[in-house]
Amino acid sequence: xxxxxxxDEDEVVRAAVGLFGGRAYDGVSVDDLVxxxxxxxxxxxKTFGSKRGLYLIALRRHxxxxxxxxxxxxxxxxxxxxxxxxxxxxxxxxxxxAAVERAPADExxxxxxxxxxxxVDQSIADALGIPTELAAALTAAALGIRxxxxxxxxxxxxxxxxxPLG
Amino acid sequence: MALVHIDGDDLVVxxxxxxxxxxxKSSLTIPLANVRGATEDPGISAEPKGIRAPxxxxxxxxxxxTFHLDGEKVFWDVKxxxxxxxxxxxxxxxxxxxxxxxxxxxxxxLVENALx
Numbered sequence: 001x002x003x004x005x006x007x008d009e010d011e012v013v014r015a016a017v018g019l020f021g022g023r024a025y026d027g028v029s030v031d032d033l034v035x036x037x038x039x040x041x042x043x044x045x046k047t048f049g050s051k052r053g054l055y056l057i058a059l060r061r062h063x064x065x066x067x068x069x070x071x072x073x074x075x076x077x078x079x080x081x082x083x084x085x086x087x088x089x090x091x092x093x094x095x096x097x098a099a100v101e102r103a104p105a106d107e108x109x110x111x112x113x114x115x116x117x118x119x120v121d122q123s124i125a126d127a128l129g130i131p132t133e134l135a136a137a138l139t140a141a142a143l144g145i146r147x148x149x150x151x152x153x154x155x156x157x158x159x160x161x162x163x164p165l166g
Numbered sequence: 167m168a169l170v171h172i173d174g175d176d177l178v179v180x181x182x183x184x185x186x187x188x189x190x191k192s193s194l195t196i197p198l199a200n201v202r203g204a205t206e207d208p209g210i211s212a213e214p215k216g217i218r219a220p221x222x223x224x225x226x227x228x229x230x231x232t233f234h235l236d237g238e239k240v241f242w243d244v245k246x247x248x249x250x251x252x253x254x255x256x257x258x259x260x261x262x263x264x265x266x267x268x269x270x271x272x273x274x275x276l277v278e279n280a281l282x
Contacts, residue, residue: 030252031209041213042236045254045262050203052278105275108282 009047012037016058017065021094024101025055056108062094063116074123080138081159083124087142088150096143128165138162168243168265170251170273172280177201177253179265181243188230189243190220194263202254204277206270211247216240232260240264253277 015037019028030051034041048054070090077083095116103110117139125135145154169180179194186192215223216235223229229242238261244250251270253263267273 029209030205030207034209041207041210042238045205045252048203049254050252050274050278051205051207052274053203 007039007043012039012047013054013058013061014065016054017062017094020055020058021062021097024097025051026101052106055102056112059094059098059109059112063112066091067095067116067120071119071123074120075127077124077127079128079159080162080165081155083128083138084142084145084155084159087120087139088146088155092143092146096147130165134165138165167245167249168267170253170265170267170276172198172276175199177277177280179253179263185228185230185243185245188228189241190231191241194241194260196253196255196258198280200256200258201277201281202256203281204254204274205252206274207250207252207264208248210250210252210264211244215242229264238262 016033019032019036023032028051030041030044033039033044033051033054037044039047044054048057067090070086070092073086073090074083077086095113098109099113099117103113117136120139121132121136124130124138125132128135141158142155145151145158148154167182167185169182171178171180173195175198177196177198179196181189181192211229214235215229216233218231218233220231223231223233228245230244231242233240233242239259241260241263242265244264244266246266249266249268249270250264251267251273253265255262
C-alpha cells in the first residue's frame with residue numbers, strides 16, 4: 001500500500017516472535033506490544049490490522065528463521081540420536097506454544113504449524129531413508145522429550161533401541 | 167455498548183441505548199472486504215484520542231463519536247475500557263472503530279473468523 005513507516009517492520013516482527021514465543025498469545029496484550037516493540041498503537045493497527053494479524057506474520061517468520069535451519073540441519077542427520085539432538089536443541093518456542101495454544105482455535109495457525117512439522121518429518125525421512133510416518137513418530141518423540149525438559153538419559157534410552165533405523 | 171454481528175458480507179455495529187445519542191450514530195455497516203481485523207484492547211482508552219467532532223467525550227465516563235488523530239478518523243463508543251475492541255478498517259470513512267462489547271473475546275473471534 002506504499003505507506004511510509006516510522007519503524008522497521010522486520011525488526012518489529014522479529015521482536016514479536018520473541019514476545020509471543022515467551023509469553024503465549026493470550027499473555028501478550030496490545031499494551032505489551034506497544035511497550036516492547038517500540039511502535040505506536042495506531043501504526044501497529046495500520047500495519048498489521050490486528051493482534052492476530054501480527055501473530056500470524058510472526059509465526060511464519062519463526063518458521064523461516066528458526067524451523068527452516070532445523071529442517072536443513074536434519075537433512076544431514078545420520079541416525080535417530082542426531083535427529084533427537086537437533087530437535088531438542090532448536091529454538092522452537094513459538095511453534096510449540098502455537099501448536100498447543102492457538103492451533104486448536106485457529107485454522108490458519110493450525111495449517112502453519114502442520115506444514116512446519118511436515119517439513120521436519122520429510123527432512124528426517126529423506127536423511128535416514130525411512131517412511132514419513134516413522135519420521136513423524138521420531139519428531140513426535142523428540143518434541144515430547146523436549147516438552148519434558150529433555151530429562152537426562154531419555155533420548156539415549158530411546159535411540160539405543162531405535163538405531164540403526166534405516 | 168455496541169452489538170457487533172455479521173450480516174452476509176457486511177460487518178454491522180449497532181449502538182445500544184443512549185450510546186446512539188452520545189455517538190450520534192445508531193449503526194455502522196462495513197463490507198467485510200474493508201475489515202482488516204479485530205483486537206481486544208483494554209489499554210487503548212488510556213491513550214490520547216485526538217480531537218472530537220462530532221460526539222461526546224466526558225473523560226472517565228464516556229468516549230463516543232468521531233475523533234480525529236494523526237490524520238485518521240476513529241469512531242469511539244466506550245464507557246468501560248476493559249471491554250473495548252478495536253476493529254481496523256481499510257478504504258472506509260473511519261480508519262478504525264473502538265467499541266465496547268459485552269464479550270470482547272467472542273466478538274474478536276466472530277470478526278476474525280469472518281475474515282478467513
